[in-house]
Amino acid sequence: MASPLGALSAMLLLLVVALAKNCEATAMHSAIHAVRRHGHKLKPIKQNKSNFKSGPWRKAHATFYGGGTDSFGGACGYKDVVQQGYTLNTAAISDVLFKKGKGCGGCFELKCVNSPKWCKKGSLFVTATNLCPSNPSLPGKEHFDIAQPVFNKIADYIAGIIPIQYRRVPCNKKGGIRFTIMGNPWFNQVIVWNVGGAGDVVSLQVKGNDNVKWTKLERDWGVTWKTSTHLVGESLTFRVTTSDGRELTSWHVAPKNWQFGQTYEGKNFK
Numbered sequence: 286m287a288s289p290l291g292a293l294s295a296m297l298l299l300l301v302v303a304l305a306k307n308c309e310a311t312a313m314h315s316a317i318h319a320v321r322r323h324g325h326k327l328k329p330i331k332q333n334k335s336n337f338k339s340g341p342w343r344k345a346h347a348t349f350y351g352g353g354t355d356s357f358g359g360a361c362g363y364k365d366v367v368q369q370g371y372t373l374n375t376a377a378i379s380d381v382l383f384k385k386g387k388g389c390g391g392c393f394e395l396k397c398v399n400s401p402k403w404c405k406k407g408s409l410f411v412t413a414t415n416l417c418p419s420n421p422s423l424p425g426k427e428h429f430d431i432a433q434p435v436f437n438k439i440a441d442y443i444a445g446i447i448p449i450q451y452r453r454v455p456c457n458k459k460g461g462i463r464f465t466i467m468g469n470p471w472f473n474q475v476i477v478w479n480v481g482g483a484g485d486v487v488s489l490q491v492k493g494n495d496n497v498k499w500t501k502l503e504r505d506w507g508v509t510w511k512t513s514t515h516l517v518g519e520s521l522t523f524r525v526t527t528s529d530g531r532e533l534t535s536w537h538v539a540p541k542n543w544q545f546g547q548t549y550e551g552k553n554f555k
């Protein structure tokens with residue numbers, strides 16, 4: 286028989302494990318449920334001529350999570366954040382920031398505050414590439430779960446959870462905006478990635494060179510958009526609108542003989 290003391294320490298251990306468990310384990314499932322509803326209609330947005338500017342500093346908390354580079358883009362639908370140029374400077378964001386996938390691709394500057402023991406100087410720039418579902422054991426609603434390898438740029442790992450300040454910043458991406466076309470002739474999916482400027486896409490439209498007139502795609506999940514319009518055999522032009530109301534049109538970015546599984550590159554937002 287285990288001693289009462291042994292049982293007690295086992296219970297304490299379980300409690301610690303339960304509290305320390307951060308949110309990535311359930312990220313995929315919640316995201317899939319959150320986005321498997323029909324896309325709602327977007328209000329028309331006026332074209333914004335000015336470049337995206339950094340927003341005000343706000344309060345939040347941050348933790349870190351581990352995993353392979355293919356897991357950091359989970360709920361947003363990025364395949365491999367490192368291969369796709371996001372590096373490991375990525376974060377899973379809580380529901381209020383994730384906004385059912387609309388927050389994917391947004392860029393943030395984070396700094397550790399009010400914790401002299403753990404905070405390091407300087408700040409960290411991350412792109413939102415995943416969902417961190419609400420966790421009652423975490424204080425506040427705004428939360429960043431940072432990819433482990435970069436968390437220690439702003440604080441000591443041992444801290445576990447840290448108070449931070451964050452603000453939206455323009456996304457500086459190398460190279461052009463990318464469109465990866467997936468699916469089949471009856472169900473096209475377009476993944477929009479490496480988006481500069483505001484970084485978070487609110488609307489995607491496609492136009493063919495022949496039969497396909499301007500057609501709105503619906504958000505499938507994260508940065509994946511869908512349409513059942515027949516696109517095969519036409520050159521494709523994509524028009525992307527970001528959350529600041531800016532539009533970018535990539536004329537004939539996919540040639541007539543475009544293929545499923547291929548990625549096409551247009552010019553980027555500045």
Ligand SMILES: *[C@@H]1O[C@H](CO)[C@@H](O)[C@H](O)[C@H]1NC(C)=O
Binds near residue numbers: 331336339528530
């Ligand atoms: C246009 O962009 C600027 C700079 O980011 C921003 O301050 C402003 O709110 C945007 N306007 C709209 C209508 O989104």
